[in-house]
Amino acid sequence: xxxxxxxxxxxxxxxxxxxxxxxxxxxxxxxxxxxxxxxxxxxxxxxxxxxxxxxxxxxxxxxxxxxxxxxxxxxxxxxxxxxxxxxxxxxxxxxxxxxxxxxxxxxxxxxxxxxxxxxxxxxxxxxxxxxxxxxxxxxxxxxxxxxxxxxxxxxxxxxxxxxxxxxxxxxxxxxxxxxxxxxxxxxxxxxxxxxxxxxxxxxxxxxxxxxxxxxxxxxxxxxxxxxxxxxxxxxxxxxxxxxxxxxxxxxxxxxxxxxxxxxxxxxxxxxxxxxxxxxxxxxxxxxxxxxxxxxxxxxxxxxxxxxxxxxxxxxxxxxxxxxxxxxxxxxxxxxxxxxxxxxxxxxxxxxxxxxxxxxxxxxxxxxxxxxxxxxxxxxxxxxxxxxxxxxxxxxxxxxxxxxxxxxxxxxxxxxxxxxxxxxxxxxxxxxxxxxxxxxxxxxxxxxxxxxxxxxxxxxxxxxxxxxxxxxxxxxxxxxxxxxxxxxxxxxxxxxxxxxxxxxxxxxxxxxxxxxxxxxxxxxxxxxxxxxxxxxxxxxxxxxxxxxxxxx
Numbered sequence: 001x002x003x004x005x006x007x008x009x010x011x012x013x014x015x016x017x018x019x020x021x022x023x024x025x026x027x028x029x030x031x032x033x034x035x036x037x038x039x040x041x042x043x044x045x046x047x048x049x050x051x052x053x054x055x056x057x058x059x060x061x062x063x064x065x066x067x068x069x070x071x072x073x074x075x076x077x078x079x080x081x082x083x084x085x086x087x088x089x090x091x092x093x094x095x096x097x098x099x100x101x102x103x104x105x106x107x108x109x110x111x112x113x114x115x116x117x118x119x120x121x122x123x124x125x126x127x128x129x130x131x132x133x134x135x136x137x138x139x140x141x142x143x144x145x146x147x148x149x150x151x152x153x154x155x156x157x158x159x160x161x162x163x164x165x166x167x168x169x170x171x172x173x174x175x176x177x178x179x180x181x182x183x184x185x186x187x188x189x190x191x192x193x194x195x196x197x198x199x200x201x202x203x204x205x206x207x208x209x210x211x212x213x214x215x216x217x218x219x220x221x222x223x224x225x226x227x228x229x230x231x232x233x234x235x236x237x238x239x240x241x242x243x244x245x246x247x248x249x250x251x252x253x254x255x256x257x258x259x260x261x262x263x264x265x266x267x268x269x270x271x272x273x274x275x276x277x278x279x280x281x282x283x284x285x286x287x288x289x290x291x292x293x294x295x296x297x298x299x300x301x302x303x304x305x306x307x308x309x310x311x312x313x314x315x316x317x318x319x320x321x322x323x324x325x326x327x328x329x330x331x332x333x334x335x336x337x338x339x340x341x342x343x344x345x346x347x348x349x350x351x352x353x354x355x356x357x358x359x360x361x362x363x364x365x366x367x368x369x370x371x372x373x374x375x376x377x378x379x380x381x382x383x384x385x386x387x388x389x390x391x392x393x394x395x396x397x398x399x400x401x402x403x404x405x406x407x408x409x410x411x412x413x414x415x416x417x418x419x420x421x422x423x424x425x426x427x428x429x430x431x432x433x434x435x436x437x438x439x440x441x442x443x444x445x446x447x448x449x450x451x452x453x454x455x456x457x458x459x460x461x462x463x464x465x466x467x468x469x470x471x472x473x474x475x476x477x478x479x480x481x482x483x484x485x486x487x488x489x490x491x492x493x494x495x496x497x498x499x500x501x502x503x504x505x506x507x508x509x510x511x512x513x514x515x516x517x518x519x520x521x522x523x524x525x526x527x528x529x530x531x532x533x534x535x536x537x538x539x540x541x542x543x544x545x546x547x548x549x550x551x
Contacts, residue, residue, distance in 0.1 A: 016174075017141065029073045052084075058085075059379065063419065067144075078099045090277060095154070128158070138171050192312050204229065205231055205272070209274065211399060233252055238395030258340055261546035269285070348366070368430065381411065381413035383436055390403055413441075418453050434467075
């Protein structure tokens with residue numbers, strides 16, 4: 001085969017890591033990598049924007065637990081990549097970003113498009129470096145993948161100067177080491193079990209870490225046998241099925257909701273795979289007075305509202321099993337928690353027959369849930385619709401509703417849906433987005449068409465930045481600078497060779513969704529939304545009495 005250059009050795013190392021796809025754009029400074037990929041088993045997916053590439057890698061990593069890989073050139077290509085890289089890092093999704101760079105012989109002078117990318121990516125990655133010696137490539141790639149996947153997972157960055165990429169590179173990929181489980185101490189397990197045994201009104205708060213640990217089955221058994229109600233974060237949806245009698249659904253809104261009453265009444269919160277970045281403990285334990293048990297793969301972060309009485313640090317499934325063996329809770333769950341579940345469910349189903357138009361967000365999501373199967377996947381963008389998706393779209397399985405709530409970046413839904421369809425081609429996928437988020441990465445619909453990943457994009461259309469308007473109205477009583485115009489989304493879709501639909505009454509949505517999900521090309525649904533519900537919800541939340549349950 002002859003001697004490899006650094007770019008070829010890099011690609012060989014990526015193959016060794018099991019990489020199937022690289023998302024990115026071609027550029028002058030990554031030409032050698034692109035040439036090496038021509039002869040590789042890895043599929044390079046050309047995107048229309050580097051941000052879209054990074055979001056695809058981000059969601060790929062979150063769904064698979066294996067690092068998604070994205071590639072850009074230097075300068076503006078690398079800066080475009082950063083938003084998706086930061087999103088992966090704060091959403092705890094494994095990702096490896098690779099950037100081209102000027103030659104090392106140009107870095108000491110002012111050079112066209114040159115930025116110190118290692119310095120630039122440092123705040124948004126777990127680790128990053130530049131390849132300056134070809135022979136170090138195997139070590140750098142192995143370290144990048146190892147760090148990216150280690151708890152808490154996140155983003156890493158490799159910078160490859162163009163002259164280094166072309167140099168001869170001795171070496172070969174390193175053997176991957178096996179990840180060993182770590183186990184919690186018996187002392188911490190016994191302590192946690194004692195607190196749980198004596199608690200009268202415990203509540204479980206489960207986060208995305210439990211999904212990453214594949215702890216859904218054990219968590220469900222733990223809650224069921226100990227009769228403890230469960231609330232999940234936005235990113236913990238589906239870890240316990242929403243139809244389970246102890247499921248209290250999602251917590252995470254920045255204002256009070258039914259579930260707030262459950263936290264108010266609790267005398268112990270058992271946090272399982274919970275990450276403070278998902279929902280600040282100051283929102284549910286502002287005085288720091290509720291005792292907390294932390295069950296996770298990593299020690300608890302320091303926060304004045306999150307000081308555990310017991311920390312059970314190790315493999316989450318094993319920790320839950322060991323606590324379950326030792327905890328003694330023969331009593332039934334607090335009747336108040338069961339009443340709370342009834343109130344939450346009643347609030348959800350009251351929109352089932354609502355016939356208003358434009359359609360209320362609760363009704364849109366209710367209808368979407370009726371059409372989607374338990375294994376189907378929705379990717380939520382960021383905006384007012386995200387709050388309603390978090391509150392009203394309920395899951396039977398983990399990783400079937402992907403919400404960004406660490407970095408919470410607009411524009412993730414369409415690129416994320418592409419990644420979801422690549423990972424699970426047999427499942428139906430819907431990108432749920434506002435019109436603001438749609439226009440940020442709608443160009444990637446061409447990518448979806450080109451690579452054959454059909455999915456549905458459902459647009460909540462209100463002609464503005466609805467979430468910001470909601471917050472402005474709450475804080476100042478009026479809104480400013482949030483309105484904009486939109487193209488004809490149906491014609492936009494058709495101009496790209498896609499299928500477009502427009503919802504014109506509340507009766508249209510379910511039949512349109514069913515038809516769109518059967519298409520063999522990406523589809524776009526323009527659905528007018530009545531966001532007057534935002535302020536109505538705020539008013540009801542402000543009047544919430546945990547004794548009357550009148551939300």
